[in-house]
Amino acid sequence: MKFVVSSSRLLSHLQAISRAIASKSPMPILDNFLFNLEGQKLTITASDTEVTMITSMDLESTEGEGAIALPSKILLETLKKFPEQPLNFEIDLETLAVNIVTEKGKFSVVGQNGEDFPTLPELNEEKASKLQLPADTLMTGILKTLFATADDELRPVMNGILFEFTPDHMTFVASDSHKLVRYQRLDVKTDNEASFILPKKPAGLLKNVLPKEEGDVAISFDDQNAFFEMENYRLVCRLVEGNYPSYSAVIPQNNPNKVVIDRVDLFNTLGRVSLFASQASNLVKLHLASNEIIVSAQDIDFSISAFEKLSCQYEGEEMEIGFKSSFLVDILENLSSSDIVVELSDPARAAIFVPFDKNDNEDELMLLMPMMINA
Structure with a gap:
């Protein structure tokens, strides 16, 4: 079996799927990439049994067909050191000897039998749901x-993203009990209601490859696995089992106190003031009064403190509320509007953060639980 491939192109594809390989693989074969050559098409697979990433490349120069598992670490590290050039792979499927021949040299490794690589799970058609989703969405x-x-570890359902499909919209939800994000797309609708919880690792893998994709992603899932089909990549993963908590119940509905403030100004102020917060609690206080917000922090142990005033539009009672500054920074970093609206009811209840400028097809809401302010 022989094929010729560009070194940089091969490296790009291998790096994209290599994150699927676990640092401590459950099986020795999973420390390898599975190379499968059929005709002019080279398919490469990386897996940790829970998550599998597959990429394919069309090649011009090939000879023979077959499958072999090649060691991922040495392959990646070697390719990183190559300048852009064609690489000739010469593979003996009987002895599993592999020679990578370049213009100036030859690199030899021993592979493993491709048949030992775990097979992919199959979609249960009786329980399956299928839809198309734009890659950018x-x-x-x-x-x-x-x-x-x-x-x-005790509540694995919280370690993933909830995907909910309804005839009215699609919803993405994530929460760690301190903060909650609900992102709805009103331009994505399905005939039937369905949902699944995507674990954090495959979500991160998708985040890395989706910028390289255009067009639609074909999503299919049953009660155990989800399949994401893209033009150049395919991801198969085991879903989180269990029911996601009722997130709507924790979103406060009546919030009479509303702040409109410049997101970047508040973000920058937090960056400065939070340096003076107690390292144990990371607490920052927001004091809200008529068209003004005072952001303050102090660390009594080191006798340091800071405050900064910001102008804002505020309708409501004078109040002071505390937040863990790193959580508040996370919220502000991930809201896309230049101005944001903060909706509050009282210092003991969750604050709602929404963009001031809303897109017709998006409904974005972020919630943050407050911290107790010691008198």
């Missing part, structure tokens, strides 16, 4: 929510 939904997922 899927990427935006993941970008908006991935940062809010949890790392909770």
